[in-house]
Amino acid sequence: MIDQLYRKAVLTVSGQKFVEDLVRSRAWSVAQRFVAGEDAASALQAVRELEGDGILGNLDLLGEFVASPEKANEFAEKVLSLLDQANAAGIPPYVSIKLSSVGQGQTVNGEDLGLTNARRIVGRAKQYGGFVCLDMEDHPRVDITLAQFRTLVNEFGNGSVGTVLQSYLYRSEADLAALQDLHPNLRIVKGAYLEPESVAMPDKADVDASYRRLVYAQMKAGNYVNVATHDESIIEDVKHFVLAHGISRDMFEFQMLYGIRRDLQKELAQQGYRVRAYIPYGRxxxxxxxxxxxxxxxxVMFVLRGMLKG
Ligand code: FDA
Known part of the structure; x- marks a missing residue:
């Protein structure tokens, strides 16, 4: 409960325009702990560095909801260019996109622009032997994101596109069950948005228990699962679960965020698990x-100290 209150407080305060202006102007040096750089070249460089530790990359051009079709198309072009640059650098492109950043919710030529742009992106990634994960955003977008995921799997197959379920949402177990006919590639996360208690579990213990259930259900169904967490106790439990149920190591991977628990990322890679770091970049x-x-x-202290240092 305290975790939820803390999160709510930070996300509410950070939503204030003056806080955003202040942090944007003073905290870029701090943000670089979590963000690989401002351009694709920096992100690809981060992939190369992680490769040295046996860790794979998942590239994410930062950007969220855009209000105009022009901006959405511009953003999609940048993602396409990222795919081209990764491929040219000999890196099989694995990227994540937020559908809100490529036009989800805006209708152009009778179709949702998010779907139109995602189709271009997944098509290009597939051409290069790559993969696109549709990140999950706040709860009003879940239905449309899952519907668009279904369309894309039907068009490109489940080896080129995946999506995310958030364990804090009450609905996620039912969503997982409803997706099973697709044999989907799913990333399981706890959930990072400010959500009302009517849709998301307020207690961390419940979110963690739901997390385990989602991962285990996906594994038992024989589908690929991306175990995206830094929670060591969950990671240990997953290791035991796969041993006990004879789940092969090429049916799952551990995923963590760039700059967080790098020690654990390396350790898991050294133990022979597939590990992928989510590498965000951009302005x-x-x-x-x-x-x-x-x-x-x-x-919070880390940010304040960094901002005071200037
Ligand atoms: P939890 O919050 O319980 O943290 C466990 C431990 O991890 C902490 O005790 C701490 O040691 C460490 N830790 C966690 N967060 C940290 C931080 N910010 N800084 C330093 N240490 C930290 N969410 C979403 O809603 N939609 C999405 O599409 C995605 N995608 C995604 C991809 C990947 C690869 C990851 C790892 C995560 C996401 N998330 C996400 C975010 C996710 O929902 C969640 O907010 C974070 O992963 C933090 O939760 P943990 O599972 O790590 O557990």
């Missing part, structure tokens, strides 16, 4: 950064 880092601060009280 639009504020919302992503706020969610990272909201996840851990110690991070």
């Amino acid at each position: 639009d880092w504020y919302a992503y950064f706020s969610r990272r601060i909201a996840e851990r009280p110690a991070n």
Whole structure:
């Protein structure tokens, strides 16, 4: 409950315009702990560095809801260019996108622009042998994101596109069951948005228990699962679960965020698990950064110290 209150406080305060202006102007050096850089070249460089530790990359051009089709198309072009650059650098492109950043919710030529742009992006990634994960955003977007995911799997297959379920949402177990006919590639996360108690569990213990149930259900169904957490006790339980149920190591991977628990990422890779770091980059880092601060009280002090240092 305290975790929820803390998160709510940080996400509410960070939503204030003057706080955003202040943090944007003073905290870029601090944000770089969580963000690989401002351009694709920096992100690809981060992939190369992680490769040295046996860790794979998941590239994420930072950006959230955009209000105009022009901006959405512009953003989609940048993601396409990222795919081209990764491919040219010999890196099979694995990217994450937020559908709100490529036009979800805006109708153009009779179709949702988020779907139109996602189709271009998944198509290009598939051409390069890559993969696109549709990040999950706040709860009003879940229905449309899952529907668009279904459309994309039907068009491109489940080996080129995946999506995310959040264990804090009461609905996620039912969503997982409803997706099973697709044999979906799913990333399971706890959930990072400010959500009302009517849709999201307020207690961390319930969110953690739901997390385990989602991962285990996906594994038992024989579908690929991305175990995206830094929670060591869950990671240990998953290791035991896969041993006990004979789940092969190529049916799941551990995923963590760039700059968080790098020690654990390396350790798991050394133990022979597939590990992938989510590597965000770009100028639009504020919302992503706020969610990272909201996840851990110690991070507020880290930001304040960094801002005071200038
Ligand atoms: P939890 O919050 O319980 O933290 C466990 C431990 O991890 C902490 O005790 C601390 O040691 C460490 N830790 C966690 N967060 C930290 C931080 N910010 N700084 C330093 N240490 C930290 N969410 C979402 O809603 N939609 C999405 O699409 C995604 N995508 C996504 C991809 C990947 C690869 C990851 C790892 C996470 C996401 N998330 C997400 C975010 C997710 O919902 C969640 O907010 C964070 O992963 C933090 O939760 P943990 O599972 O790590 O557990």
